[in-house]
Structures are given as structure tokens and as C-alpha cells.
Amino acid sequence: MANTSSRTLRLLSLLQTHRFWRGAELAERLEVSARTLRRDVDRLRELGYPVxxxxxxxxxxxLAAGAALPPLVVDDEEAVALAVGLQSAAQGAVAGIEESSLRILAKVIQVMPARLRRRVEALRAMTVPATWQPAGDAGVDPAALTTVALACRDSERLTFGYTTADGRCGDRQVEPHRLVSLGQRWYLVAYDLTRHDWRSFRVDRLSAPAATGDRFRPRELPAEDAADFVRAGIGNMPPAHEVEVLVHAPGELVRARVGRWCTVEDLGPDRCLLRMTTESLAWAAFAIGLTGAEAEVRAPRALADQLREWGRRFITAADSTVH
Structure with missing residues (x-):
């Protein structure tokens, strides 16, 4: 028979896998008596689990819903699925949750056994992401992103290679402060120990980031917050466009097709309003096409101009097709 602590964890895991367990079946799975099962259930209740x-x-x-989310117990397959899903979310598969996805990904990866990390990496390497990347971006390596996030959390110095916008390469040693998701990119805000000043680094331009093991006392950032610091340092960042499009299709249908990138407001059984904030009007035009429905551009005017230009080119291509 397993010891009390391991058996309690096993009980918690079983309660999280099924909505309801018959008492006799649960006791049989744990190889305990009904009386021991009741004591284990009471122990979970004392720990705050509403059984x-x-x-x-x-x-x-x-296991009922409680006032706070209890720690979850997951098996190997669930842990791998969780890490892969969080990597996808951290890379922008679901707009607005990149930073929270990265925080929990760092927690999962930190405690994950090496054999499971290898499975996660193998799955990631063999999966083509369907997220939209700005032109010229190679994308961010989730493993690098996790390494940087842990260094920020633990106030641990970080080394990495860095390629600047003009193509110059060099090694950096920094005191990492925060990761910022901004404009479909990740930025590291850090104090550069070589240049003795604060800098923001595009994470997709980092190579081989590694924590040194040296802890440091965090410095005061010369800005209201890390996001403001990044915005102030990016003079050539493309302006974001606020897109608003009336789509002549049910909101449920439009959400199924583009809801991961846009917000969709129902206006009736056959109409909805699609909204998104994007640097790329080409991406907005692509999303409109993915709806498969008639649409009216409300804003911005530049999007309507882009659609006209695309339409002209598409018609030319169709008319010139060799039969």
C-alpha cells in the first residue's frame, strides 16, 4: 500500500479525472478500505479541496468548484499536452493571453522531468505553427522564451548572443527585468552590464540564452513599467490599426473561423461585427477572406484601399489564367 502522502495525491488525481467516482470503485483503485478512503477524503478537505x-x-x-483554484495533479500525457498548448498560446495563438501563458509555461517546464521535456521539444519541432508572424520574423523559440522568463522571475543574470537590426552580432550579459508581449513580438527589458544602461531586446533576435546562476538585486526601471519602456524605445514600430468590419454571417460561424485572432460581436442572426488591432492590414484583409462571407469595412479607410488593390490583382490573375 502506498504511504499516506502519495495515496492522497493519487486520490486527488483520480478526483480530477472523473466528474464522479463511486466510493467502492475509488477504494478499489486506491487499494484501501472504505474507512481509509473516508479519512483520505477528510485530509483533502483539510487542505482546502472541496470534496x-x-x-x-x-x-x-x-471534486466540486471551490473559492480558489487548487493545485492540479496531471499525468505524463497531460503534462506534455499542457506544455505544448502553452507554448502555442505564448507565441500568440490566442491574442491577449501570451504573458500569462508564458508564466505558467515557465512553472511547468521548471518541474518537468527531462524525459518529458524531450517529448515536448520533439512535438514542437515537428509542428508547424499556424500563428501569424510579422514579415521577416523567424518566430520565437519557446525554450528560449522559457529560459528568459525563469531568469526574470528568479533575478538571475543572463547571457545570450544578440543580432541587432543592422545585422551586427555580439554577446550580451544582462540583469533581466521583464518580458513584454507587444505588437506581435516578445521583448526582454534588461540592464545591460556591458553598456551599463537599460535596454530592450527582441527575443526573436536572441540566440542561446543561458542563466549564469548569479543572482542580483533588481534595479529601479527608469519608466512607469516595462511596456512603456519598450514603447518609448521603439521609434520605428509600425502603427497599430483598429479594424472594424461588418460581416454578413452569424457570429458563431465567424468565431469558428477567425475568433482566435479577432473579437466578434453578434448583431443579429445573420450579422456580426468583427474587430481586431493589428500592425498588418494584409492580415486584416486575409481574416476577412477567411470568414467566407460578404463584408463591409467600417474602419480604417486604408483597409478598404488595400482590399480594392488586392481585388484588382486577383481579378487580373483570374483573367490571365491559361485554360
Missing amino acids: EASRGVDGGYR
Whole structure:
């Protein structure tokens, strides 16, 4: 029989995998008596897990929703799926949750056994991301992103190779402060120990980031927050466009096709309003095409001009097709 602590964790894991367990079946899975099972359930309740019990011949247990999210217990397959999904979200597969996805990804990777990390990396290497990348971007390596995030969290000095916008390469040693997701890119805000000043680095231009093991006392950032510091340092960042398009299709249909990149507001059974903030009007035009429906551009005017130009080129291409 497993010891009390490991058995309690096993019980918690089982309660998280099924909505309801019959008492006899649960006791059999744990190889304990009904009396021991009740004691283990009471132990989970003392730890703050809201386990509900029902009496009778078919009585049993289920884990109810509580006031706070309890720690989750996952098996190997679930851990790999969680890490791969979080990597995708951190790279912008779902707009607005990149930073929170990265924080939890760092927690998962930190405690994940090496054999599971290898499986996560193999899956990532063999998967083609479907996220939109700005022109010329190679994308961010999730492993590098996680390394940088952990160094920021632990106030640990970081070394990496860096390629500047004009193509110059060099080694950097920094005191990392924060990671910022801005304009479909990730930036590291850090104090550069070579240049003795604060800098922001595009993470897709980093190579081989590694924590040195040297801890440091965090310095005061010369800005309101890290995002403001990045914005102030990017003079040539493309302006963001606020897109608003009336789509003549049910909102449910449009969400299924482009909801991961846009917000969709229902206006009736056959109409909805599509909104997005993007640096690329080409991407906005592409999203409109993906809806597969008639649409009216409300803003900005430049998007309508782009659609006219695309339409002209598409018509020319269609008319010149060799039959």
C-alpha cells in the first residue's frame, strides 16, 4: 500500500479525472478500505479541496468548484499536452493571453522531468505553427522564451548572443527585468552590464540564452513599467490599426473561423461585427477572406484601399489564367 502522502495525491488525481467516482470503485483503485478512503477524503478537505460526498448504495465522491483554484495533479500525457498548448498560446495563438501563458509555461517546464521535456521539444519541432508572424520574423523559440522568463522571475543574470537590426552580432550579459508581449513580438527589458544602461531586446533576435546562476538585486526601471519602456524605445514600430468590419454571417460561424485572432460581436442572426488591432492590414484583409462571407469595412479607410488593390490583382490573375 502506498504511504499516506502519495495515496492522497493519487486520490486527488483520480478526483480530477472523473466528474464522479463511486466510493467502492475509488477504494478499489486506491487499494484501501472504505474507512481509509473516508479519512483520505477528510485530509483533502483539510487542505482546502472541496470534496463532496453522496450517501447510499451508489454513493461516491466528486471534486466540486471551490473559492480558489487548487493545485492540479496531471499525468505524463497531460503534462506534455499542457506544455505544448502553452507554448502555442505564448507565441500568440490566442491574442491577449501570451504573458500569462508564458508564466505558467515557465512553472511547468521548471518541474518537468527531462524525459518529458524531450517529448515536448520533439512535438514542437515537428509542428508547424499556424500563428501569424510579422514579415521577416523567424518566430520565437519557446525554450528560449522559457529560459528568459525563469531568469526574470528568479533575478538571475543572463547571457545570450544578440543580432541587432543592422545585422551586427555580439554577446550580451544582462540583469533581466521583464518580458513584454507587444505588437506581435516578445521583448526582454534588461540592464545591460556591458553598456551599463537599460535596454530592450527582441527575443526573436536572441540566440542561446543561458542563466549564469548569479543572482542580483533588481534595479529601479527608469519608466512607469516595462511596456512603456519598450514603447518609448521603439521609434520605428509600425502603427497599430483598429479594424472594424461588418460581416454578413452569424457570429458563431465567424468565431469558428477567425475568433482566435479577432473579437466578434453578434448583431443579429445573420450579422456580426468583427474587430481586431493589428500592425498588418494584409492580415486584416486575409481574416476577412477567411470568414467566407460578404463584408463591409467600417474602419480604417486604408483597409478598404488595400482590399480594392488586392481585388484588382486577383481579378487580373483570374483573367490571365491559361485554360
